[in-house]
Amino acid sequence: MATYVFRCAECSDFEVVQPMSAVRPTHPCPGCGGPSRRVFTPPALRTTPAGLHRAAEAAEASAEAPQVVHSLPGGAPRPRSRRWSPFTGAAPVAADRRPAGPHQPLPKP
Numbered sequence: 721m722a723t724y725v726f727r728c729a730e731c732s733d734f735e736v737v738q739p740m741s742a743v744r745p746t747h748p749c750p751g752c753g754g755p756s757r758r759v760f761t762p763p764a765l766r767t768t769p770a771g772l773h774r775a776a777e778a779a780e781a782s783a784e785a786p787q788v789v790h791s792l793p794g795g796a797p798r799p800r801s802r803r804w805s806p807f808t809g810a811a812p813v814a815a816d817r818r819p820a821g822p823h824q825p826l827p828k829p
């Protein structure tokens with residue numbers, strides 16, 4: 721089944737859902753019964769990943785009526801990491817584990 725758009729000269733555009741094998745260039749207008757011509761529209765191709773599309777729709781729906789949550793989303797707690805972060809900086813490295821630099825050690829005076 722596909723959705724086709726038809727335009728009546730007397731009324732307005734309307735959509736008809738019918739099999740691709742049944743579509744004709746004209747369709748009787750549901751308003752006045754007169755003939756209406758098919759309007760060719762771009763196909764509704766979805767290039768956005770499904771999860772992102774659902775999130776965008778949920779964000780759009782909550783713009784008018786925000787959803788109220790009573791708890792944080794579930795999930796396992798994140799492990800504490802000693803890796804670099806912009807808030808803590810690099811994790812300290814013990815002196816004996818520091819890589820040797822490309823420079824020769826300074827001569828002792």
Ligand SMILES: [Zn+2]
Nearest residue numbers: 728731749752
């Ligand atoms: Zn009409």
